[in-house]
Amino acid sequence: xxxxxxxxxxxxxxxxxxxxxxxxxxxxxxxxxxxxxxxxxxxxxxxxxxxxxxxxxxxxxxxxxxxxxxxxxxxxxxxxxxxxxxxxxxxxxxxxxxxxxxxxxxxxxxxxxxxxxxxxxxxxxxxxxxxxxxxxxxxxxxxxxxxxxxxxxxxxxxxxxxxxxxxxxxxxxxxxxxxxxxxxxxxxxxxxxxxxxxxxxxxxxxxxxxxxxxxxxxxxxxxxxxxxxxxxxxxxxxxxxxxxxxxxxxxxxxxxxxxxxxxxxxxxxxxxxxxxxxxxxxxxxxxxxxxxxxxxxxxxxxxxxxxxxxxxxxxxxxxxxxxxxxxxxxxxxxxxxxxxxxxxxxxxxxxxxxxxxxxxxxxxxxxxxxxx
Numbered sequence: 001x002x003x004x005x006x007x008x009x010x011x012x013x014x015x016x017x018x019x020x021x022x023x024x025x026x027x028x029x030x031x032x033x034x035x036x037x038x039x040x041x042x043x044x045x046x047x048x049x050x051x052x053x054x055x056x057x058x059x060x061x062x063x064x065x066x067x068x069x070x071x072x073x074x075x076x077x078x079x080x081x082x083x084x085x086x087x088x089x090x091x092x093x094x095x096x097x098x099x100x101x102x103x104x105x106x107x108x109x110x111x112x113x114x115x116x117x118x119x120x121x122x123x124x125x126x127x128x129x130x131x132x133x134x135x136x137x138x139x140x141x142x143x144x145x146x147x148x149x150x151x152x153x154x155x156x157x158x159x160x161x162x163x164x165x166x167x168x169x170x171x172x173x174x175x176x177x178x179x180x181x182x183x184x185x186x187x188x189x190x191x192x193x194x195x196x197x198x199x200x201x202x203x204x205x206x207x208x209x210x211x212x213x214x215x216x217x218x219x220x221x222x223x224x225x226x227x228x229x230x231x232x233x234x235x236x237x238x239x240x241x242x243x244x245x246x247x248x249x250x251x252x253x254x255x256x257x258x259x260x261x262x263x264x265x266x267x268x269x270x271x272x273x274x275x276x277x278x279x280x281x282x283x284x285x286x287x288x289x290x291x292x293x294x295x296x297x298x299x300x301x302x303x304x305x306x307x308x309x310x311x312x313x314x315x316x317x318x319x320x321x322x323x324x325x326x327x328x329x330x331x332x333x334x335x336x337x338x339x340x341x342x343x344x345x346x347x348x349x350x351x352x353x354x355x356x357x358x359x360x361x362x363x364x365x366x367x368x369x370x371x372x
Contacts, residue, residue: 013214016297019121020210024203036040047307048202049264052209054254054287054299060293061285063222064249065229066125067133070140072255072283072327075118075261076276078109080147082262083190084159085109087183090194091154102196106205106262113258116143117251125246132250142280147273148187153181172225189272190265197267205263209226209256213296216252225249 027044030036040103050323088094116139124135152164153174164186170220173180183195184190195350224245227235236242265271285304291298 009218010108019362043311045197045202045267049260050205050307051206051300052260053257053284054208054303055296057252057284058288059249059253059297061288063217064225064246068136069133069281070136071257072276072280073140073143074113074257076143076273078113078261079260079265079303081112082109083193083265084152084183088227090161098196102201106259109262110259114251121247121250126243138148144273144276150184150308152184153180153182179252190325191270193269195269202263221248238335301343330351
């Protein structure tokens with residue numbers, strides 16, 4: 001890759017970071033001054049979660065060129081493992097620091113979702129065709145049913161887990177002591193969860209996701225992944241390991257989805273597995289498609305707008321879904337219109353040009369001082 005191309009991509013990544021930071025600062029200012037509505041304040045953490053979900057799925061669908069229809073399944077693994085980890089750390093270790101507990105819960109959610117990604121990806125990614133879409137679709141539905149069968153609690157003796165496949169067992173069969181706490185109640189889901197999620201934690205997760213995804217895309221591994229997407233036969237002929245690089249993108253995407261799921265789960269006091277159904281996976285895929293395949297910044301905008309839009313249209317109760325559908329169609333038409341793209345690409349090019357000039361000035365100054 002030429003130096004100019006590397007510099008261009010580096011500047012593009014820097015602009016993305018700066019715009020996300022600017023959006024965070026604007027939101028913090030509005031929160032401090034009371035300029036944000038209550039409904040929008042409640043949407044801040046979900047917006048962060050859906051942005052991470054869209055960017056992580058874009059790594060599989062846009063960058064890797066594989067179709068995944070069960071991204072919500074990895075989100076659910078992260079959500080419920082994070083909820084269990086948070087409750088267990090509070091009960092077993094008396095860890096009352098909410099920031100540390102939230103961070104560790106997100107890490108646990110990411111790890112468990114990453115493990116699930118490995119277990120699914122190793123056998124499936126060796127095959128050609130749309131097998132990944134079929135398997136991830138099945139995984140999303142299976143994991144939802146498995147969570148509905150889980151009854152989990154903790155006391156001073158540790159975690160107590162029952163797999164209630166027959167439906168004949170209840171929380172009483174956990175054998176908890178008087179001080180024990182039930183975390184997951186089968187089909188009722190997680191109840192009484194301490195809400196630890198914050199907007200700042202969501203912002204940090206977005207930044208971590210962008211750093212991981214953008215650096216992966218710009219790396220040698222990222223170029224190998226895109227080569228497999230563009231021409232698998234040619235990539236294999238030059239010695240690129242298909243399974244290795246596709247699995248790398250898939251597991252990274254699953255782990256990020258798990259971390260986002262943990263943040264999402266700790267944003268609600270009650271959460272059921274039904275929330276992470278097929279429709280949720282399709283919604284995340286819509287974010288990616290509307291934002292543009294492989295377009296990270298587009299995924300961020302699409303996830304943000306489409307999360308806010310239903311709330312913004314809530315005043316039009318009778319026509320809300322109709323208006324939502326019309327907006328989706330208009331966005332699809334606009335994103336495929338050359339004139340519309342050119343209109344919005346001009347300010348971005350101006351920002352990148354300013355960033356390029358700013359980065360070149362120190363280099364020129366250093367060269368001049370060297371001559372002196």
